[in-house]
Amino acid sequence: MNNKSRPTASSSPKPQIADGDGNPIRNEILLALPPKESELVLPKLEFVRLKTHHVLHEPGDTLKSAWFCNSGLISILSVFQDGKSVEVGLVGKEGFIGVPLVAGFRTAPTRAIAQIEASAFRIDADKLADLLLQCPKLERRLQQFSQIMAMVVTQIAACNRLHEVDERLARWLLMSADRIGSNAVPLTQEFLAQMLGTRRSSVTVAAGVLQRAGLIAYSRGDVKIIDRPKLEEASCECYGTMVRQVTAWRSEEG
Numbered sequence: 001m002n003n004k005s006r007p008t009a010s011s012s013p014k015p016q017i018a019d020g021d022g023n024p025i026r027n028e029i030l031l032a033l034p035p036k037e038s039e040l041v042l043p044k045l046e047f048v049r050l051k052t053h054h055v056l057h058e059p060g061d062t063l064k065s066a067w068f069c070n071s072g073l074i075s076i077l078s079v080f081q082d083g084k085s086v087e088v089g090l091v092g093k094e095g096f097i098g099v100p101l102v103a104g105f106r107t108a109p110t111r112a113i114a115q116i117e118a119s120a121f122r123i124d125a126d127k128l129a130d131l132l133l134q135c136p137k138l139e140r141r142l143q144q145f146s147q148i149m150a151m152v153v154t155q156i157a158a159c160n161r162l163h164e165v166d167e168r169l170a171r172w173l174l175m176s177a178d179r180i181g182s183n184a185v186p187l188t189q190e191f192l193a194q195m196l197g198t199r200r201s202s203v204t205v206a207a208g209v210l211q212r213a214g215l216i217a218y219s220r221g222d223v224k225i226i227d228r229p230k231l232e233e234a235s236c237e238c239y240g241t242m243v244r245q246v247t248a249w250r251s252e253e254g
């Protein structure tokens with residue numbers, strides 16, 4: 001943990017903070033911790049790389065670990081008995097996987113799967129429970145993230161039921177781009193169809209509409225946002241609703 005108190009100089013304007021092994025910390029919950037809590041938390045973390053489609057947990061699994069996402073994109077899926085699934089949440093470097101643990105619950109109700117290649121700081125569930133008793137800021141941040149996730153899951157559930165696939169595709173691309181911090185979202189139409197809970201052919205048509213309008217460029221396995229303001233207009237209201245709610249909550253923080 002030698003470079004924690006003395007951030008490494010970098011060419012970017014922001015100072016870079018790394019764990020004891022030199023892995024840069026981008027997770028916003030970890031970055032927001034006061035130094036006293038960082039000193040307790042960072043030694044308990046293990047940096048892990050997650051390949052595309054790596055499953056962090058399945059519904060019903062006992063959570064032995066939690067993960068502070070550091071890069072990439074993790075999908076939270078509702079899974080049905082016939083094997084069908086639909087995405088109800090998306091987590092990137094702003095977030096955390098293992099929300100039930102924050103409330104003292106031990107099992108997962110959903111599937112969490114790496115949508116694209118990702119990295120995270122893993123922590124044992126038991127160590128997290130100890131830390132929550134010692135680190136009030138960490139606990140507060142995780143409670144707030146749990147609330148944000150509940151809001152997002154509620155909105156997406158309604159969105160999946162009521163909004164058209166092209167609006168949902170626009171909403172999904174904007175959410176993904178925000179979470180990975182890039183306008184290029186690497187992914188296949190097949191996986192995207194699964195995420196949106198629709199047929200692949202519907203996604204192809206919707207992506208074609210957005211591409212012909214000059215909002216995105218789609219090549220095999222890669223979607224690039226070309227005109228973000230127009231993509232926001234093409235999205236259903238859900239994207240703006242979620243962004244405004246998070247902004248409002250952040251401004252209310254005492």
Ligand SMILES: [Zn+2]
Pocket residue numbers: 158159160163167168171236237238239
């Ligand atoms: Zn919607």
